[in-house]
Amino acid sequence: xxxxxxxxxxxxxxxxxxxxxxxxxxxxxxxxxxxxxxxxxxxxxxxxxxxxxxxxxxxxxxxxxxxxxxxxxxxxxxxxxxxxxxxxxxxxxxxxxxxxxxxxxxxxxxxxxxxxxxxxxxxxxxxxxxxxxxxxxxxxxxxxxxxxxxxxxxxxxxxxxxxxxxxxxxxxxxxxxxxxxxxxxxxxxxxxxxxxxxxxxxxxxxxxxxxxxxxxxxxxxxxxxxxxxxxxxxxxxxxxxxxxxxxxxxxxxxx
Amino acid sequence: xxxxxxxxxxxxxxxxxxxxxxxxxxxxxxxxxxxxxxxxxxxxxxxxxxxxxxxxxxxxxxxxxxxxxxxxxxxxxxxxxxxxxxxxxxxxxxxxxxxxxxxxxxxxxxxxxxxxxxxxxxxxxxxxxxxxxxxxxxxxxxxxxxxxxxxxxxxxxxxxxxxxxxxxxxxxxxxxxxxxxxxxxxxxxxxxxxxxxxxxxxxxxxxxxxxxxxxxxxxxxxxxxxxxxxxxxxxxxxxxxxxxxxxxxxxxxxxxxxxxxxxxxxxxxxxxxxxxxxxxxxxxxxxxxxxxxxxxxxxxxxxx
Numbered sequence: 001x002x003x004x005x006x007x008x009x010x011x012x013x014x015x016x017x018x019x020x021x022x023x024x025x026x027x028x029x030x031x032x033x034x035x036x037x038x039x040x041x042x043x044x045x046x047x048x049x050x051x052x053x054x055x056x057x058x059x060x061x062x063x064x065x066x067x068x069x070x071x072x073x074x075x076x077x078x079x080x081x082x083x084x085x086x087x088x089x090x091x092x093x094x095x096x097x098x099x100x101x102x103x104x105x106x107x108x109x110x111x112x113x114x115x116x117x118x119x120x121x122x123x124x125x126x127x128x129x130x131x132x133x134x135x136x137x138x139x140x141x142x143x144x145x146x147x148x149x150x151x152x153x154x155x156x157x158x159x160x161x162x163x164x165x166x167x168x169x170x171x172x173x174x175x176x177x178x179x180x181x182x183x184x185x186x187x188x189x190x191x192x193x194x195x196x197x198x199x200x201x202x203x204x205x206x207x208x209x210x211x212x213x214x215x216x217x218x219x220x221x222x223x224x225x226x227x228x229x230x231x232x233x234x235x236x237x238x239x240x241x242x243x244x245x246x247x248x249x250x251x252x253x254x255x
Numbered sequence: 256x257x258x259x260x261x262x263x264x265x266x267x268x269x270x271x272x273x274x275x276x277x278x279x280x281x282x283x284x285x286x287x288x289x290x291x292x293x294x295x296x297x298x299x300x301x302x303x304x305x306x307x308x309x310x311x312x313x314x315x316x317x318x319x320x321x322x323x324x325x326x327x328x329x330x331x332x333x334x335x336x337x338x339x340x341x342x343x344x345x346x347x348x349x350x351x352x353x354x355x356x357x358x359x360x361x362x363x364x365x366x367x368x369x370x371x372x373x374x375x376x377x378x379x380x381x382x383x384x385x386x387x388x389x390x391x392x393x394x395x396x397x398x399x400x401x402x403x404x405x406x407x408x409x410x411x412x413x414x415x416x417x418x419x420x421x422x423x424x425x426x427x428x429x430x431x432x433x434x435x436x437x438x439x440x441x442x443x444x445x446x447x448x449x450x451x452x453x454x455x456x457x458x459x460x461x462x463x464x465x466x467x468x469x470x471x472x473x474x475x476x477x478x479x480x481x482x483x484x485x486x487x488x489x490x491x492x493x494x495x496x497x498x499x500x501x502x503x504x505x506x507x508x509x510x511x512x513x514x515x516x517x518x519x520x521x522x523x524x525x526x527x528x529x530x531x532x533x534x535x536x537x538x539x540x541x542x543x544x545x546x547x548x549x550x551x552x553x554x555x556x557x558x559x
Contacts, residue, residue: 050320
């Protein structure tokens with residue numbers, strides 16, 4: 001069930017260049033079901049900035065009733081968000097949307113992420129491992145200073161890093177790593193820039209795949225029709241990224 | 256006990272608060288969050304004769320204390336709205352105001368005739384003010400003669416009272432209000448969004464795919480309030496006021512300026528519970544101001 005709650009900030013720290021890890025606590029956490037869902041965060045109590053910011057969920061701790069977001073501070077809203085400290089509360093609406101189906105994976109899954117699309121894959125990796133699924137992580141970043149959670153992913157399975165400038169791991173994109181890896185997995189999950197999702201989708205037409213999309217949002221719950229995409233499922237309708245997604249099976253979204 | 260009830264043509268409202276058209280879909284999303292029967296009314300998303308896919312994305316952009324949108328009247332079309340959306344809304348004890356749009360006058364007539372027969376549709380809101388479609392919409396809302404004639408045509412076929420939604424993108428909104436009054440309108444809803452744009456400073460490109468969009472949110476409230484005030488002074492039609500309503504004092508302001516009820520738009524995106532919260536806060540605020548009913552407050556700025 002979707003809730004709106006003033007959640008208490010537990011911690012906030014910069015874990016890579018302009019990348020912040022923010023943990024908050026509150027009852028809303030108990031409503032979270034799938035990795036890959038997101039929350040809609042109000043960064044100021046005033047009208048400035050006005051709209052909520054959609055942010056993915058990177059880690060869920062139901063026992064502590066807390067969850068962690070990882071985001072890049074780049075615009076006005078996320079920069080304000082990065083200033084929140086343990087003394088603050090945060091107006092959170094969520095959990096929203098449909099996440100990654102963990103039950104789809106059988107034995108081995110590839111988790112392919114790019115940049116700020118990496119965070120939701122962490123909770124996904126945790127939950128897949130808990131189900132006995134082997135996870136391999138292929139993660140792309142701009143450069144060494146933008147890399148985060150490498151050790152955390154390594155603790156859960158094989159982890160391959162690509163950086164665009166070659167300052168860490170393989171030089172180039174995640175696809176360069178994928179080309180060199182065996183095809184011995186049954187399911188892939190991916191989150192990142194749309195061109196990356198497209199490339200991943202084309203690379204594995206025969207595999208089960210789930211992709212998390214991004215689109216500029218208004219309400220975050222499906223009412224405003226801002227974040228629509230065309231779909232292969234219907235010529236006469238759109239799908240909404242916020243409420244039908246953000247995760248869709250491969251082949252559904254026309255981007 | 257503060258009396259929140261308001262009587263308008265076709266509408267027996269238990270309170271003067273309703274979500275504005277285009278900001279609430281057909282209610283399903285918000286029904287996950289609260290009981291829609293609490294609302295005074297619901298202005299459902301604009302309905303056209305045929306389904307419309309709307310504009311390309313990005314469709315929204317944030318601006319100072321507001322937002323731009325160019326959704327482009329995406330809706331499933333008359334048949335689905337009458338056959339599925341409206342029957343679904345019947346489970347709630349709330350009168351529906353159906354927003355009617357089209358490209359040609361005949362489209363408006365077709366939608367008005369059919370949708371006004373739905374048992375829970377108690378009034379129509381004729382959308383002559385959508386700034387985001389190439390044909391129809393605002394082109395009917397800027398020429399008084401065209402607006403009067405369209406109002407007359409819709410009024411002729413509608414089984415329920417007809418409200419006309421006015422655009423702020425005109426030189427003289429009073430002239431338009433008078434025109435739709437002459438065309439037989441039972442009421443006015445105002446204002447729709449203000450045409451605007453936002454550029455990406457790095458590239459100079461418009462942020463919204465449609466290039467321009469409609470500005471809404473707290474940024475436009477002063478414009479809306481001024482227009483409601485002017486129209487109240489110069490016509491006798493009841494007004495449902497809107498434009499940036501976010502807090503209970505915004506409701507007080509619109510009622511004071513002469514609106515009989517108030518619609519809430521963009522604020523639903525910021526706080527999805529805003530409508531029930533405003534309804535809950537209104538009695539206490541009225542009481543603090545020395546009023547025992549919404550009715551007493553309506554138009555008070557004109558009686559000072």
